[in-house]
Amino acid sequence: MVMKVLREGAFGGFLKYFFMSLLALSVLGLVFMDVRGVLTGRSLTGTDVARVGSETIGLREFDKIARLRLRQMNMTPEDVYNQNPAIMDELLGTAIRSRFVKIEADSLGISVGQRTIQEELIKRIKPMQEDDETLQQALERLLRSQGIKEADFVENYEREIVGDILLEASQVGFGTVNDDMARDLFLLQNNKRDLEMIVFPESAITTVEQPEEERLKRLYESYKKTQFKIPELRVFELAAIDDSKLLDTLDISEESLLEQYNERSEEFHVGDQYLLEQVVAPSEEAAKSILTLVRNDKVPLKDAKDRIIGVEGTYIPQAPLGEDMLIEPIRDAVLQAENGDTVGPIKTVMGFHLLHVGETIPSHVRPFEEVKDALRKEMEQVAVADRVYALSNELEDLLAGGNTIEEIKETIPLTITALPAVSAAGLDGEKNDAFANLGDADKSDKDIILEEGFILQPGEVSRVFELPSGRFAALRIEKVIEETYKPYEDVKKKLADDFVSEQQRVENFRLVSNYVKDINGGQKTYEQVAKDSAKKIETLEGLSLSGPMPAVFSNDLRPMIFESYTGDLLTLPVEGGSALVRIKAVHLPEINNKGEENIKRIQAELTKETKDEIFNYYVLRIGEKYPAVVNHALLDMVYKRTTSDGETQ
16 A cells, blocks of 8 residues: 555755656656547447447546646646547547557566655655645545545556656657758748638528428437436435544643654655756757856856746746655766755657755754654644544444444434435536536545446445545435436427538538639639629738637638648538638748747757657557447547427537
C-alpha cells in the first residue's frame, strides 16, 4: 500500500514546489492527438465504451476521466458531447492510446518495480503537502479531491513512467528541423486572407412537406434505442459510519506526544537544503540564450526567460530542496555549484533546465514544539481511524446477522443519506449529474457507490466498503425503475421538425453546389449568382490563422479557408444555412528582425513537436496491432442532451 510507505516520510513539511510542476506535465498525456485515426465504427454491447485488444474501457472509468479533465474548464461531458464532440473524441482517444502503450510495454517486458513507483510517488506528493500535514494526509486529500481510488492513482502513475520510457526510446537520434521548414511555417502562421461571402439560409427553402405519420413511426423505431432510451434508474440509501464525535472522546497527553517524538526522531531530521530557482526551456538553444543573459548581462533568471521565450517553458520560483528531491543530472550539477551560480542546460524528459543556486540551509532536527501539533493531529487521526475500522467490522457482522440499518443505528453511529434516482452512468432521468446537488463527500464517492450499487438485487444491502472520502459505508437499494423509452407521442414533434430541417439542409446545399458548378463551368459569375438569388456579397478582411474567426464561421472551418488559393470557391456551413465563399486575396508577411526571432522560436517548437509526433506515430503503429472498437451507441445514450420538454438535441 502506498499510504504505508508514505507514512515513512511524514514530515517533509516545507518541500512544496518543485517536482509536482514537472510530473504533472507528463509527456504521455500531451502527445495523444488526432483520435479519429484510431477509432473504428464497429459497435460494442454492455457498459464498455471501448475495447482495445483484449482490454476494455468501462463507462464509469471513462466518465470519471472525462469529468476530471473537463472540470478544469468548468464543463461537463454532456456540455462537450453536444457542443464540441471532438473534445470527447480526444479524451477517449487518450484513454485508448494509453491502453496501446500499456499493452506494448507488457509485450516488450517493460515494467517498473513497486518500490520504485512508491519512491517516485513520495517525491510527487511532497510538494503538495500543506503546513503540518503528513504525506499520508496529503495523499488522502489528493484522492478525495480527484474522486479516485489509491489503486487507480498508482496504476495511472505507472503508465506515465512506462510512457516516458517508450517516449525517449522512440526519439533517439532525431536532430533539429531545418531553417526552410521553419520559415515556411512562419509564413503560413502569419498570412492573412480576405473573403467574399453569399449566405443562403435554409429557412428560405419552403418546398419541403411535413412527413406522413407512417414515416415518423419508422424514424421513431430507428432512433429510439439511441435517442429516446431512458436507462434503468436506482434509488439507494447510503449508511455511513459517523466519526464526527469520536474525536471528542480522545485524550492525547503531552507525554505520549514526546514519546512519539523521541521514537521517531529520524523523521524530523532535515538534511542540507539548497535554495533553487529554475527555468525549463523547450530547446537547448533557448536555454543557452537565457543563460547568456544571466551570466553576461546579470539579468535575473525569470526576466531572462521572459525575454527569450516569453510564456513558453516553465518558471519555478526559489524554494528549498534537499538532495532526495532532485533527479540525478540536476542533483549532480547543484552539488558541484557554488552559491550564486546558474547551472545548465540540463536535459530531462521535460526540456532543458537552468537552475540558479542560492544559499545552503544546513541540516538540522526540527524541534518538538515545531512538530507537536502535527504529531497530535496524526495520532488523533490514527486513533479515530482505528475506532472507525473496528466499527466497520461490527457493522459488517450485524448486517450479516440479518439486522436492519435502522436497528444497527441504535448501537453504531450512522449517517443515513437518501440518494436520488441514478443510472449506472451517474445521471438522473434527464441525463443530468444525479450527484450535482449532494455534498462534496458524496460527489467524490460517486464511482464506488455506483460500482457497489449496480451489482445489488432489489432489497439487498451491500457489503461494508471504504469510500474515497475515507468513510466506511453500506448501500441499500430502495427502488429499481426499469429501463424504458420516451413515448412516441412525446417525441413526435421533434421527429417531424428534425426531418423537415434535414430536408431543408440537403436542398439548400444542393442549390449552393449547383451555383458552384455554374461558376466553375463559366455559365455564371460570382456576382451574377448574388444578383439572381437576390443576395448581397459580404466582405470579410484580414482573417488570420490564429486570430478570432468571424462570428458566422465555426473554428473547425479554419483549415478549409487557409488551405485554399486566391479565387477558390468554398461551400461552408453557417448558422441556419450555407455560405458560398470566394477567397479574394492572400497577404504574406514581411520577414524583419522580429520575424527572424519568431522563426527561431518556431524552429525550436517544431523540433519538439516533431519528436512528439514520432512517438505519436509509434503509438499509431501499435494501434494497428491492437484495433480499438468504440461503443458509439452507448456514448449517445449517456451524453446526448435532452431539453426541458424531454426532447433530444
